[in-house]
Amino acid sequence: MAVGSRLRHVIESQQFSRSLLEDLFARSDEIKREPHRFMGRLNGQVMAALFYEPSTRTRLSFEAAMMRLGGQTMGTDNAREFSSAAKGETLEDTIRIVSGYADVIVVRHNEEGAAKRAAAVSSVPIINAGDGPGQHPTQALLDLYTIKDELNRIDGIRVALVGDLANGRTVRSLTYLLSKFKEIQVWFVAPPLVAMRDDLKAHLDEHHVPWVETEDLDAVLPEVDVVYMTRIQKERFSDPAAYEAVKGIYRIDTHSLELMRKYAIVMHPLPRVDEIAPEVDGDSRAAYFRQARNGLHVRMALLDRLLA
Amino acid sequence: MKWTATAGRVKGTVMDEDANRRSLTRIAHEIVERNKGANDLVLVGVVRKGDTLAKRLAGHISELEGSMVPVGRINPARHRDDLHIRPVADGRDLSELPDIKDRIVVLVDDVIWHGRTIRAAMDALMELGRPRAIQLAVLVDRGHRELPIRPDYVGKNVATSPDEMIYVCLKEFEDLDQVVVIR
Numbered sequence: 065m066a067v068g069s070r071l072r073h074v075i076e077s078q079q080f081s082r083s084l085l086e087d088l089f090a091r092s093d094e095i096k097r098e099p100h101r102f103m104g105r106l107n108g109q110v111m112a113a114l115f116y117e118p119s120t121r122t123r124l125s126f127e128a129a130m131m132r133l134g135g136q137t138m139g140t141d142n143a144r145e146f147s148s149a150a151k152g153e154t155l156e157d158t159i160r161i162v163s164g165y166a167d168v169i170v171v172r173h174n175e176e177g178a179a180k181r182a183a184a185v186s187s188v189p190i191i192n193a194g195d196g197p198g199q200h201p202t203q204a205l206l207d208l209y210t211i212k213d214e215l216n217r218i219d220g221i222r223v224a225l226v227g228d229l230a231n232g233r234t235v236r237s238l239t240y241l242l243s244k245f246k247e248i249q250v251w252f253v254a255p256p257l258v259a260m261r262d263d264l265k266a267h268l269d270e271h272h273v274p275w276v277e278t279e280d281l282d283a284v285l286p287e288v289d290v291v292y293m294t295r296i297q298k299e300r301f302s303d304p305a306a307y308e309a310v311k312g313i314y315r316i317d318t319h320s321l322e323l324m325r326k327y328a329i330v331m332h333p334l335p336r337v338d339e340i341a342p343e344v345d346g347d348s349r350a351a352y353f354r355q356a357r358n359g360l361h362v363r364m365a366l367l368d369r370l371l372a
Numbered sequence: 373m374k375w376t377a378t379a380g381r382v383k384g385t386v387m388d389e390d391a392n393r394r395s396l397t398r399i400a401h402e403i404v405e406r407n408k409g410a411n412d413l414v415l416v417g418v419v420r421k422g423d424t425l426a427k428r429l430a431g432h433i434s435e436l437e438g439s440m441v442p443v444g445r446i447n448p449a450r451h452r453d454d455l456h457i458r459p460v461a462d463g464r465d466l467s468e469l470p471d472i473k474d475r476i477v478v479l480v481d482d483v484i485w486h487g488r489t490i491r492a493a494m495d496a497l498m499e500l501g502r503p504r505a506i507q508l509a510v511l512v513d514r515g516h517r518e519l520p521i522r523p524d525y526v527g528k529n530v531a532t533s534p535d536e537m538i539y540v541c542l543k544e545f546e547d548l549d550q551v552v553v554i555r
Contacts, residue, residue: 326432
């Protein structure tokens with residue numbers, strides 16, 4: 065899929081050029097500062113949300129974004145159980161039908177590559193809202209926007225990605241985006257069982273992004289500008305014993321804050337379980353709730369770009 | 373507050389107190405990192421808000437480095453290029469500098485726009501000594517430069533249109549720390 069200035073589908077982070085990202089973020093800034101100026105931009109347009117996997121946050125964020133732009137939304141929460149998929153309909157057929165009703169389709173699916181398959185048959189833009197362990201590009205967009213918003217730059221940023229890096233699609237998508245910027249340094253902090261996969265390490269090598277793999281979070285904390293925490297995803301483990309062995313291994317608490325730089329930020333795609341102690345919430349470096357709010361503005365900018 | 377009475381409608385807040393403080397601590401880190409310590413540094417604020425920010429920045433640097441960085445202030449009024457249309461504002465503090473000879477001077481201001489104030493501040497500075505280098509730190513860069521000047525350290529880049537104003541509120545003057553866009 066060629067993406068220059070024209071944006072058709074949003075499938076994976078790699079498709080975004082640096083200039084497209086900068087345009088999107090400039091628009092997100094405008095929307096964040098003066099949201100009322102964008103009311104009614106998408107009057108009369110309809111967004112369909114097809115969620116084959118549970119999500120509250122992502123779905124509400126997309127729906128709020130569409131409604132704040134004046135558009136309307138429809139969707140199904142449990143597409144796998146309640147839609148025709150339960151009767152055996154293929155994803156492709158569902159997309160063909162729904163793209164006749166809607167102007168844009170947001171899809172979350174349990175299978176990697178599902179969004180690409182949807183885009184191949186859709187007559188309207190497809191937005192990937194997570195495809196199994198594959199990617200979650202709009203989360204990566206809002207993550208990168210948050211870094212820029214909080215630290216005023218992306219070039220030269222030092223980022224620690226912490227937790228379940230094998231199954232975490234948000235860290236995969238974010239890493240792809242980071243590799244488009246200059247002088248980025250990445251620390252992968254994970255137990256070996258859920259370490260970052262080799263394909264992404266090879267991608268960073270290709271783009272000359274230096275990375276370090278370690279299990280020692282405390283040693284990394286004083287070095288970085290961004291600490292990106294992730295949840296160890298129980299639902300992606302087939303062996304409960306393997307999950308028990310790694311859950312709760314990394315936790316940001318007041319001791320961690322003391323090790324961190326005074327301006328560095330803690331991010332998390334949420335929901336959190338116990339990766340971040342509640343007492344961290346009161347510290348101004350806790351950026352995860354601001355990050356979640358940025359999701360609305362970035363998704364508004366994206367829908368505006370696709371549809372206006 | 374003073375600015376609501378004098379300068380139109382507030383369109384939005386671009387920095388709150390926390391963001392302001394985190395920006396200054398980040399800039400302090402960047403200054404120390406780039407200059408490999410704080411030994412040769414002098415911070416010089418452009419009166420009057422740059423002056424206040426320079427003092428705060430010096431506090432953050434001394435916290436990092438464990439030693440005090442000398443702070444001065446510069447009043448660029450006499451060097452401005454618009455003296456014929458805008459008379460010098462009375463009552464602002466006069467320049468007061470520690471020794472800047474062979475030091476690295478970090479000029480500090482609240483907002484950079486056309487770049488003309490900084491040009492004037494550099495001229496005023498050079499009249500009083502010959503620093504080894506001058507670097508520039510600003511809390512907000514709002515673009516629209518008219519001179520070839522670019523800050524080395526920026527708290528936040530804010531895209532603005534020419535008819536908007538950026539107003540930096542500081543506790544020392546307005547009882548709160550906040551950066552707003554007004555039109």
